Amino acid sequence: MSTLTVILLSIISLMYSCKDNNTAQSEDIKEIKSSEATTQLSPNTTTTKDTISIDKSTKTNTFTSSPLDLLKQNEKAIVTLFQEASPSVVFITTSVYQRDYWSRNVYEIPRGTGSGFIWDEDGHVVTNYHVIKDASKAEITLSDHSTWQAELVGVAKEKDIAVLKIDAPKEKLKAIKKGSSNNLIVGQFVMAIGNPYGLDHTLTTGVISALGREIQSQARIPIRDIIQTDAAINPGNSGGPLLNSSGELIGVNSAIYSPSGASSGIGFAIPVDVVKWVVNDILKYGEVRRPVIGVSMVAENYTKGFGIEKGALISSIFPDSPASKSGLQGMTNSRLGDVIVSLDDKEIKNNTDLILALEKYKPGDKVKLTVLRNNKEMEIDLTLGSSN
Known part of the structure; x- marks a missing residue:
């Protein structure tokens, strides 16, 4: 054979050799993939050519939660809390009766709206005093839209x-779950449910921004x-209601606090x-049963x-x-009354301090008053009475 023929035959032989090697490598890759698949499915999984069957008794979860899954879990928790708490929230509408000056007919005029919540299954509903202040009539709408x-x-x-x-049936009344406010911390999650602008059962969320604030009451x-x-x-x-992450009041x-009258993030x-x-x-x-000393104070x-x-000046006894029995003195034409400057070592700067300090006690509690009489301090023991 000529030299050219030998070279051609060598090239053809080399080409067939490469093809066989590629086929073998492909088969090896298929075997590796098949092995990996079998490893992932074992030991409770069996495979055939056409089917894959998984033993349902296995409870091993080979997946990890993604941030999206975690977000969905948080959303589900909030949705669940709202669904459990919202039936306890009510919509309150108030109205007043007015007589027409010319016809003398009496008309019912809408006054305002507000929110409230069911306190117990006896039908008691709690709300703000200013929601029903000066109202002639109040109607309460439950979550099922029935009005009472x-x-x-x-x-x-x-x-x-x-x-x-x-006077609604007990099956319509779901009392709100009650929590505690003595262990709250700034930053914890809260939910508010109410009827802003008459939009019933509106949910808003946020956090506790601060504790120990002070606002002025209607009194x-x-x-x-x-x-x-x-x-x-x-x-x-x-x-x-303002609720915690357990759905408790x-x-x-x-x-x-808002210059515009709408929410500014400070509630x-x-x-x-x-x-x-x-x-x-x-x-x-x-009514609220308050502990009392039995004195009137000078404005x-x-x-x-x-x-x-500083202090709370007693006008009369x-x-x-309790004040008359303990020996406290009021004002006369010839002398000033006693000035209360502390209650159980709590400083009293003015009348308001005395009122708020007494809220920590109950009728029947024993307290020690420090008073100024003729510019001299003296201590007086006293048992608190009841406002009713």
Whole structure:
């Protein structure tokens, strides 16, 4: 054979050799992939040419949660909390009766709207006092859109709390879960449910922005230990619940700080621990049962005229009161009354301090008053009486 023929035959032989090698490598790759698949499916998985069957008894999860999955879980938690709590939230509408000057006919005129929540299965509903203030009539709409006329049980103006009652069947009444406000921390998650601008069962979320704030009540007495939140609170949210991440009541939404009147991210709620004792007293006595000393005080704007820079100046003593039994003195034509400067070592700067300090006690508690009499300090032991 010629040299050219030999070269051609060598090239052809080399080409067939490469093809065989590629085929072998391809088969090896298929075997590796098949082995990997078998490894992933074992030990509770069997494979055939046409089917793959998985043993359902295995509970091993080979997947990890993605950020999207975590977000969905958080959303589901919020949705669940809302679904559980919203049936306890009510929509309150108020109206007033007015007589026409010319016809003398009486007309019912809408006054306003607000929110509230079901306190118990007896039909008691809690809201803000300012929601029903001066109203002639109040109607409560439940989550099933049934409407019931409300009866006023009692109010606490100085705490901006009112208790109403409706005669709805118990199966329609889901009492709100009650938490505590003595262990709250700034930054924890909160939800507000209410009826802003008449839009019933609106949910907003946020966090506790601050604790220990102070707002003015309808009785012009400060409410202390207020919860501040950035959950959107608008007109109509007043009286609605502020809830924690367990769906428990921790406060009653009551006020906002806003130059425009709309939510500006600064809302205030009355802590539930205050609401509990106020509501319980109203249900039991029809009013808040306050501890009292049995004195009337000189108005704060007059005390400085008597040379009193700090303290609560006693004007008069009520007969048969704790004050009269303990020896406290009121004002006469010839002398000033005692000036209360501390209660159990808590400094009293003015009348408001004395009122708020007494809220920490119950009727029957024993306290020690420090008073100024003739510019000399003296201590007086006293047992607190009851306002009713």
